[in-house]
Amino acid sequence: MSQPRLAYIATHSGGHALRGSVADAIAAGRTLTTRDRELIALLADHKALTTDQIARLFYGHDNTARKRLVRLTDRGILARFRTCVRPGSQSWRYTLGTLGAMIHAAAHGDTLPTAAKTREKVLKLAQNPRLNHLLGVNEFFVTLTEHARKNNRCNLAEWWNEQSITEACARIVRPDGYGKWVDGDRATGLFIEYDTGTEKLETVLSKLDGYRELASADVAHPILFVLPGVKRQNNFHRLASANPATLGGLTVASAAAEDLATTGPADAVWLLAGTRTRYRLIDLPRPTAHRRAA
Incomplete structure (x- = not known):
């Protein structure tokens, strides 16, 4: 070919x-x-x-x-x-x-x-070869920005690229992006992990080791995994539930790319690990794996 x-x-x-x-x-x-x-x-x-x-x-x-x-x-x-x-x-x-x-x-x-x-x-x-990955990460933030422009209560106050947030986190973790989402009088930081399905799920979940270390330094925000399909999302949660110590007080949630395209990342599309509940972005619970508010 x-x-x-x-x-x-x-x-x-x-x-x-x-x-x-x-x-x-x-x-x-x-x-x-x-x-x-x-x-x-x-x-x-x-x-x-x-x-x-x-x-x-x-x-x-x-x-x-x-x-x-x-x-x-x-x-x-x-x-x-x-x-x-x-x-x-x-x-x-x-x-x-x-x-x-x-x-x-x-x-x-x-x-x-x-x-x-x-x-x-x-x-x-x-x-x-990672161009589509980059565009996928950018799509997440573009969609949030678009949502905010249609809703006066909301605002994407910060949008950091991978290099900037990795340096800010002292290279303890390498998120694909970071944002600060504001909805009314509430705000939340968020780390994005954009998965394209090329790694084993065990490898994907092992990234949480770094986030637990970061949380011990009092920096903890919801970690959002965007997964390429519902089947992979189900397997992700099954594996996370089988290894609860992996979560360690972190707020970990996921959404399948197809659901994000339909519902949008600000809405109740985020499936919280360890539960069967979907949350709006602003309603995700704060992590408990840190000593004081980040």
Whole structure:
């Protein structure tokens, strides 16, 4: 079977000559809206988003989003790529292009990346076997953000990527993401473990060892496992129930990806380990495996 072809666009969808000078970045910066700058910052933190995810985060209409994203790509502010499959093709995956990366670096006092360095990062991202995992993690937070914009009581106050939260946790654990969810006058932190089904469930559950160690340092939040299907979710809970010491006072809950797509992560979709009860995100009980509130 032939391998799927990768359509990769570094900066300009029209194939024009590459621009990457400081003058180009300054000129491009003059055309940016506040929304454009917010998108640049988000892509700098979270690497890649699909057309649909960007439309849901920033635009009221898909067609408006597509037109703006094409324009930003033509200007070298964004880059995009997708895998060609039969029939049809994937939605575009967007990341920072040469000028977008320069603009973001300048805004944060960082060393300006070269055009060659940015093209290398985009190509590596496009070929990264964990790209779908990254997009799945980002989808979780995009959906929460979308929910909050439709509900004035709610807010995704924080959204950290894997690298940032791993460093903040002193590398004791490596969550796929961290968020702070606010609903009315209540708030909860949350660790995300996004499972694609490639590891044994025993390996997945062994990640809780690090969370128990982290809890002993008074940092404990609900740990949410997103699992690829209901069958794997059932097996996850069966294994957790057979080894109750694994939980050790942690709040561990799971949801199957198909249920999240239907119900949404803010709603009563989270099955709490050791019970048969599903909770809304904000209603998950606080962990007891720490000495004081985290």
